[in-house]
Amino acid sequence: MTTKVAFLGLGHMGGPMAANLVAAGLDVTGFDLVPAALEQARTDGLSIADSAVSAVDGADVVITMLPNGKLVLGVYDEILPAAQPGTLFIDSSTIDVADAQEAHRRAVEAGHRVVDAPVSGGVVGATAGTLAFMVGGTTEDFDAAKPLLDVMGRKVVHCGDSGVGQAAKLCNNMILGVSMIAVSEAFVLGEKLGLSNQALFDVASNASGQCWALTTNCPVPGPVPTSPANNDYQPGFAVALMDKDLGLATNALRANGVDAELGLRAAELYGRFNEAGSGGRDFSAIIEDVRERSAKNSSEVDQ
Ligand code: NAD
Numbered sequence: 001m002t003t004k005v006a007f008l009g010l011g012h013m014g015g016p017m018a019a020n021l022v023a024a025g026l027d028v029t030g031f032d033l034v035p036a037a038l039e040q041a042r043t044d045g046l047s048i049a050d051s052a053v054s055a056v057d058g059a060d061v062v063i064t065m066l067p068n069g070k071l072v073l074g075v076y077d078e079i080l081p082a083a084q085p086g087t088l089f090i091d092s093s094t095i096d097v098a099d100a101q102e103a104h105r106r107a108v109e110a111g112h113r114v115v116d117a118p119v120s121g122g123v124v125g126a127t128a129g130t131l132a133f134m135v136g137g138t139t140e141d142f143d144a145a146k147p148l149l150d151v152m153g154r155k156v157v158h159c160g161d162s163g164v165g166q167a168a169k170l171c172n173n174m175i176l177g178v179s180m181i182a183v184s185e186a187f188v189l190g191e192k193l194g195l196s197n198q199a200l201f202d203v204a205s206n207a208s209g210q211c212w213a214l215t216t217n218c219p220v221p222g223p224v225p226t227s228p229a230n231n232d233y234q235p236g237f238a239v240a241l242m243d244k245d246l247g248l249a250t251n252a253l254r255a256n257g258v259d260a261e262l263g264l265r266a267a268e269l270y271g272r273f274n275e276a277g278s279g280g281r282d283f284s285a286i287i288e289d290v291r292e293r294s295a296k297n298s299s300e301v302d303q
Contacts, residue, residue, distance in 0.1 A: 096166070227284065
């Protein structure tokens with residue numbers, strides 16, 4: 001028997017993820033509010049439903065890939081009563097840990113199975129089927145979800161109970177936000193000290209400063225030709241998404257009383273950079289913010 005999948009939210013990420021399920025031979029029915037997303041999904045071989053409720057009719061698995069937790073909970077309230085008992089719900093949106101736990105509670109109360117399964121890897125990973133999934137839920141529900149996640153991703157990790165997949169996502173992206181700022185500050189300091197970007201890269205990428213923000217997504221053009229810095233900071237991973245994820249991390253830090261000075265400061269810096277109009281640029285463009293603030297400081301030092 002073919003697994004019947006309902007896929008809700010066919011945007012930048014959900015669209016190609018659903019297309020990969022179709023390419024693997026699954027029967028996928030999609031729904032989105034945006035007509036252009038539905039058109040693309042039809043071209044990719046999905047059946048198109050006229051509402052979220054009709055998409056889940058007869059589905060064995062429901063995957064959601066939506067912008068935020070409020071929408072996930074709203075959509076769950078619509079579709080949980082309409083789904084057949086025991087349906088497996090997989091939410092791959094990036095949302096608050098508390099919202100993920102609430103979604104889990106509502107799904108179980110309605111007689112269903114559920115995992116939170118946020119992703120990293122961006123649109124490139126969604127298209128290539130190489131996403132990393134971080135999964136929260138029972139072992140039984142993880143085992144049921146894994147074959148589908150394996151189609152859309154390369155790495156699938158069971159992180160723990162409900163909400164813990166989201167926790168892994170927030171912790172990872174907090175490391176990423178902080179490390180990108182640290183790498184950017186080091187390049188700007190190097191520039192002031194007469195150290196070329198290439199020389200700093202050659203040293204740090206082979207020393208203890210080595211990290212993904214430096215060696216893959218290097219914020220200066222030159223050392224890593226494929227990094228967004230070589231392409232006018234076209235994303236990549238957009239500042240708006242980093243701002244969103246650091247906002248979720250901030251909520252979790254505050255709710256749990258964690259004294260994370262760097263995580264909170266990174267959230268503040270990306271928040272300001274986003275509000276200043278850089279939301280659509282790659283998050284490595286934060287180096288320009290560091291340079292700009294440093295230029296102001298230099299002119300104060302000169303006076
Ligand atoms: P997107 O805005 O491109 O797609 C979201 C889609 O959800 C849109 O097409 C929208 O119309 C649809 N939608 C909204 N409300 C709906 C509803 N009630 N019913 C059906 N569809 C509805 O966003 P995206 O970039 O695809 O991101 C989706 C999720 O993945 C977000 O939670 C984001 O944080 C996360 N994420 C994104 C990336 C990335 O690089 N874009 C990377 C990792 C994680």
